[in-house]
Amino acid sequence: MISTIGAGIGGIASAVRLARKGYQVRVFEQQGKPGGKLNELRVNGFRFDAGPSLFTLPQLVDELLAGSNTSALSYQKLELITRYFYPDGTILNAWAEPERFAEEVADKLNDKRTDVLRYLKESRELYELTANTFVYSPFPQLKNFFTLQSLKLAMNPKKLKAFETMHEVNCKFFTDFRTIQFFDRYATYNGSNPYLAPGTLTMIPHLEHNIGAYFPNAGMYAITTELVRIAEGLGVEFVYNAHVDKIDIRNGRVVGIKVNGSGVESSYVVNNTDIFTAYQTLLNEVPLTSRLAVQQPSSSALIFYFGVKGSHPQLDVHNILFTSDYFSEFKAMEQGLISDDPTVYIFITSKRIITDAPDGHENWFVMINVPPNTGQNWEELRLKAREAILAKVKRMVGIDLANLVVAEEYLDPLRIEHRTGSFRGSLYGISSNNRMAAFNRHPNRSKNVKGLYFVGGSVHPGGGIPLCLASAKIVDNYFKTL
Ligand SMILES: Cc1cc2nc3c(=O)[nH]c(=O)nc-3n(C[C@H](O)[C@H](O)[C@H](O)COP(=O)(O)OP(=O)(O)OC[C@H]3O[C@@H](n4cnc5c(N)ncnc54)[C@H](O)[C@@H]3O)c2cc1C
Known part of the structure; x- marks a missing residue:
């Protein structure tokens, strides 16, 4: 049996592939539902895609769903990818x-x-x-x-x-x-x-x-739900609220895992949790390589999910409100801070999926890039950033959110870290801020422990949906068809 730890996109995709090869796969997920970062949120009648918003290389999902008569992902190619607003008043439409x-x-x-x-x-x-x-x-x-x-x-x-x-x-x-x-x-x-x-x-x-950039017609979370549906159709068992505490190793090979304190025998383990967290918690007998130990995590994000009154035609599905000083924005992040005037990304799925917001409203996912968590006071930073964002939206697109927000939630690096196990709340595993990054990522198969594999955004080839799907493909290639 193969035990997969984590039902992020990488864990689900590898489960689909290995089940197709004839393996019995069980996916243990600590949360009550699948998806990890690729998740959704519902607040007072609004639905939000909670994490990823931009869908590229959809053929990697199609490949997994091919031949299924129970699952399909319908999506459309975006003619206008993103609308960019510059501080000098220029509006640039990034046509595909x-x-x-x-x-x-x-x-x-x-x-x-x-x-x-x-x-x-x-x-x-x-x-x-x-x-x-x-x-x-x-x-x-x-x-x-x-x-x-x-x-x-x-x-x-x-x-x-x-x-x-x-x-x-x-x-x-x-x-x-x-x-x-x-x-x-x-x-x-x-x-x-x-x-x-x-x-x-x-x-x-x-x-x-x-x-091309694509938009799933039922929202980004449909990528997760459709892949889970096909996995289940292939016999994959998903076990939710199942926190894995340890990967059991005997004589240099995996023999099982401990889930909520109980042992589960497994000949193979596919780990989809963040690589740093995995070595610190699940694999504490195996040392992290010195090369990986010094790698820095990628940036994180601060997101406000706003239910907004009215319809705002000046905005499209994807929008960017640029800062006038990009260099300082990244410099602040390097120092663990948030710029006073961050670039703001606004993603509004209700422009296309009308059921995502009540009549006469829109669902705004409003995100800024922030540094990974190194112990900052996130409450203070969040409140300050919220003010800066509201002022910027008013200044650059003329919408006074202060009087229009009727529902609100947020996600910050602490919550990302807590909910998905992502080291310091990073979105994409280790950072690519040096030319050796591609060589520093953890491989998809363990060199020290037989039967142990790794998928997802914190290992080779990196973060983002397409690369996580590619990691599942690489893991799949290590297994023969039964
Ligand atoms: C806000 C945000 C915006 C993003 N935007 C984009 C975008 O536009 N486009 C794009 O392609 N990508 C984007 N990404 C990145 C993308 O979401 C990730 O790279 C990808 O979803 C990571 O998938 P994964 O397979 O690594 O698993 P993860 O999503 O990291 O999931 C890991 C799973 O493992 C579970 N887990 C952890 N520890 C345990 C344990 N001990 N026991 C059991 N279960 C455990 C977690 O609960 C989680 O469900 C974004 C991410 C975020 C957060």
């Missing part, structure tokens, strides 16, 4: 279609259409050059990196852009600081800082503009 988007940039900002198209072309090339090695293959080891599999990369080291930061690469392409800020923002898609993260991450815009 590259030509249309390039024209929008040329029209609203001081950069050329051809430069945007060239940037997106290089972004595609970078993705195609690196995805197989860094995303879909087992852990990239430095010793074989410049040999077989990565010959193409070895021949194109400059194309990898690993020796410049994202910001430096963006400055080479564009002259208008607003275009640079636009492309710098993609660093936050895996919780990084564009002034530190390697230029290799300039492949991220390719996912949105060349492949």
Whole structure:
């Protein structure tokens, strides 16, 4: 039997794959429902997707659902990905279609259409050059990196852009600081800082503009519920309110787990909990490698879920209200602080799913990036940030939320840490703020303990839904069909 610890997207996806290969899989989840970070929240008649809001590479979910007549995920490609508001009053619509988007940039900002198209072309090339090695293959080891599999990369080291930061690469392409800020923002898609993260991450815009950003028609949480439905159809058993205390190891191989104090025998264990938390709690006899021990967690988030009176057509589903000083915003985070004028992201699913808010209302997910939890006074920081956000929304889009919020909840790094076991409340596992990050992540199979596997955002290949799904695929490849 395979015991999976955690029903995050990585745990569920690996359970689907292994059940298909004929294994008996049980998923133990400490919460009362599945999803981990990919969850939902209901407050006074409003429904909110609680965590991820942007859905890319949906084919990785389709692959899992293929052939099922009980489960399907319907989604639509977004024509307008995100609406950007700049402090100088510029509004930039990030159209998905590259030509249309390039024209929008040329029209609203001081950069050329051809430069945007060239940037997106290089972004595609970078993705195609690196995805197989860094995303879909087992852990990239430095010793074989410049040999077989990565010959193409070895021949194109400059194309990898690993020796410049994202910001430096963006400055080479564009002259208008607003275009640079636009492309710098993609660093936050895996919780990084564009002034530190390697230029290799300039492949991220390719996912949105060349492949596409998608919106699940029943909301992001439908990704979780549909995958659970198919897993159950394949015989996977989900056990909720089941806190795993320990992974039992005998003679260098897993023999089971302890769940709420009782033993469960298992020949294999797939761990979907955060890697740091796993080593500190479940695997306390096995030392964390010195290389991983020094890695920094990615950024976290502070989110307000506001039930808002009225309908606000100036906003779309995804919206960004930029700060005028992006560098200072990231500098503050490096110091464990929150900028006085943070960039604000607003996600409103009720624009498309009318049942997500009562009549005449909208459901606003309002998020700012914040540092991971290192013991800050989060209550104080949250109240201060709330004021700054309300002032910014009024100033930049003319909506006075103070009189319009009729329901409210929040998520902060402490709650993320407590609810999902995520180390310091990080959203994406270890940070990608250095060029060695891809080599520093924990592999998907244990080197020291036979029968022990790892999936999810804190291990190879990294955080975010597509990468978690890729980690499940890598784990699956270690198992033969029964
Ligand atoms: C606010 C926010 C916004 C995000 N935005 C995006 C986005 O737009 N797009 C995107 O692709 N990604 C986004 N992400 C990242 C994405 O959500 C994660 O990378 C992904 O969901 C992590 O999945 P996972 O498989 O690592 O498991 P997790 O979601 O981390 O779940 C782990 C599970 O393990 C359970 N668990 C932990 N310890 C135990 C234990 N001892 N016993 C039993 N169960 C245990 C937890 O309860 C949890 O359910 C966002 C994340 C957050 C929080």
